[in-house]
Amino acid sequence: MTMAMQNRAAKPSTKPLMQRINWVRAAPFLYTLGLFVIWELSVIVFALPQTLLPAPTRVFEAIVQYWSPIWKNSLQTLYTTTLGFLIAVVAGLGIGLFIGWSKTIYAGLYPLMIGFNAIPKVALVPILVIWFGIGTVPAVLTAFLISFFPIVVNVATGLATIEPETEDVLRALGARKIDIMLKVGIPRSMPYFFGSLKIAITLAFVGSVVSETVASNYGLGNMMSSAQSQFNVPLVFAGLLMLAIEGIAMYALMAFIEKRMTGWAHRSTMAN
Template sequence: MTNRQIETLAPWLFTLGLFVFWELACRLFNVSSVILPAPSEIFAAMVKYSSPLLKNSFVTLWTTVAGFLLAVGFGLLLGLFVGWSRTIYRGLYPVMIGFNSIPKVAVVPILVLWFGIGEVPAILTAFLISFFPIVVNVATGLATIEPELEDVLRALGASKLDVMRKVGIPRSMPYFFGSLKVAITLAFVGAVVSETLASNAGLGALMTQAGSNFQMPLVFAGLLALAIEGIGMYAVTAWIEARMTGWAIRSQQSAAG
């Protein structure tokens, strides 16, 4: 086997190794399945409860994606706005930092009061938690235009809008697409937190219910489903990033300065 093949196989081998280790540990030390179920029990639970797991996974998926898309739209607009001028940047930044530092768990009860239990608070929590990195990245991309390049354009009579259209916005795209990976992960966290606290659908809700019935294998099956879903969404955004901004990666790798 070549090095390259080993490298492609490595993630699978490590995952498999983790499960094998886990299984052996549970059996060797005779761990009660109410404390920590062995992978075999978890997989059995996944098969047994495949229908509710799939149904709830789908709910979590769509609330996450809905919140994420809201965050992308809003984050992109706010990022452009904030990156437009130093004054707006300075003025809005502390407010945004303040907002971002509020743990979103604390906001869920308010959202429930406003919109009731269900999917809306999940979507909104996903949105609130995930738009910040998008704003910061887009704004940073705009704010860090090389001053000399701006001089070149302004000496030609370019307006602020010209500079943004020709340089700022294309330039901030790698930052934007890079932030999507972070944002989707956060949106996922937001949706699940909200489901866990106040919903009767979604993986978070399913796990809360299973937990209160001491169905630990099902709780862990839920966790595993979350992990799989999270990896999937991350992979999709990473793929989009690579597709959309290949020049940024390649231009960093090239030796020519």
């Protein structure tokens, strides 16, 4: 795609400008810009005070004004989120492989996992605080707890849905369970696993920010809650914006990794 764009840009084209623009690639930027324009206009039209809804220009102003704390707290949130997410990846992969290993384990643990996942993680934060005190640790753990479930489910599903014919062919050759897992199950579950990372990373942000809001002296969650208590609404929105940017960046990174690692699963759509 990028190549095609560059080629087209390099060649002196006789086509009019409107046709030379790749609208699909430009769309995310144009739509984002559109959202900000509508937001700005509605604030002006409805004459909203900035304590209710600050205009985007005011939010950007706040970002510049409070750049130092925003930067520090953003890094802190990124750190707790990423750490929690990494633990979730390792644990999720391990538990997923364990659950997918046998139908009995799958049947036994699945309802427990659903039940655990149904618990709002914000309710766990006080318990984590009792155990570990306030600060980084509960934020990391909340990020971990909220994001490991989709990884587990996806890995286990990938393992549990091996085609019976494939299994028959291999078992007839004398394959042991471990052979089938290594040769088929694990490679097969990798697209599910990498797909789940995209969901997990965004959930990890939710977890870490919830925990920071309730029980921490650092991070964007804490910054926003103290800004809110001082009626500094532009700063609250600045924090939200930073979170959105971090979320998009991490999501893009995961999508990139997914594409690199399991290209075969995506290329299959190109088969004739």
